[in-house]
Amino acid sequence: MPTPIPHIQSWLDDPAVERILIDGWQHVYVEQNNQFVDVPTPFQNEGELYALIHTLADARGVQVDEQHPLASLRMPDGTRIDIVLPPVSLVGPAVTMMKAIPQPIQHEDLIRSGSLTQAAADFLRACVEGRLNIAISGGTASGKSTMLKIMARWIPLDERILFLQEVGQSGLPHPRLVTLETRPPDRQGMGAVTLRELVQCALRMRPDRIIVEELLGGEMSELVPAMNRGHDGCLFSVHSNGPRDTLGRLELLFGKGDPEIPLSAVREQISSAIDLIVHLERLRDGSRKIVLISEVRGMESGVIPLANIFLFDQTGYADGAVQGTLRPTGIIPQFLDALNAAGIQLPERMFAPAG
Helix, strand or coil, X not given: CCCCCCXXXXXXXXXXXXXXXXXXXXXXXXXXXXXXXXXXXXXXXXXXXXXXXXXXXXXXXXXXXXXXXXXXXXXXXXXXXXXXXXXXXXXCCEEEEECCCCXXXXXXXXXHHCCCCHHHHHHHHHHHHCCCCEEEEECCCCCHHHHHHHHHCCCCCCCCEEEEECCCCCCCCCCCEEEEECECCCCCCCCCECHHHHHHHHHCCCCCEEEECCCCCCCHHXXXXXXXXXXXXXXXXXXXCCHHHHHHHHHHHHHHHCCCCCHHHHHHHHHHHCCEEEEEEECCCCCEEEEEEEEECCCECCECCEEEEEXXXXXXEECCEEEEEEEECCCCCCCHHHHHHCCCCCCHHHHXXXX
8 A cells, every 4th residue: 555645645535636736835726627726735834845845756766955946756656746946936845746547538538528529539540540640739738648648549459659758657558568758867967868868769669659748859859750761650749839839849849859950851851740730728617628630731832731620619608618519620631542541441521511
């Protein structure tokens, strides 16, 4: 049985609590049902909060102090913890805990909640099985990681998956899954393993698929050329505000890894490598939904054109909830013939707009 964590164990045990957020010892709240709820602080003073932080960090062998004020760690149960100390945090020690989901969310759950439709799910599954390279984008807490793992579960069981992550829990019930995780430097500043190094390593491990939970930097300059060399079927998530912003974000991340390559060449490589962008948003009612599924259509006059295949049509806002559904736009993907040639049949009527 895991050792109880003082002050916060009751929230960790509560299945309704998704996140625990501590903004200084006097301000604590939890996230339940996509809403933030203020709770009484369990700390008598700042010293008790620091004691909790050092208990958590020491248990995972992570150094966090005034000289090392940022730390990310994962507990054995899969709970992810991000710590920010003064002087970086001006509100005092800040701790964000995202609990692991005991039962992985399935695409059927998203359909029931209105975050996805059956037609869009069928389309995305065909794209995964057809080995398209897919970017999953969105803002903070928009559901990117959840969608990434749902789509990854559609990968055939006879394929070898290399799942790369910074800190987290893959949660993929796949017989040929290899999970690689970055590592921060030790107390002497040695031994760090970066996401870029994991991509380089994964490319030598005979992957059928490479999945990167969230692109953060120079690893993009390794992943894009790999996709253009035949490592198809890649899935990755990236923080952005929309499909167009996703492309700009990917250009920026590519430049971090190889700043000498001209932007035009970077854009050409990205346009050749990525087939589809699935964009999610956290809407004003707290719900997380897919709002755009966009095809990347090569290059035209130095610009990467996008075609929206599915679009969330918001019809209103009532009783504190966003009303609407994800609908086809009527645009037929250019890669549809390639999917059909691979034996994956999608009828064109799937893309007909509702009349």
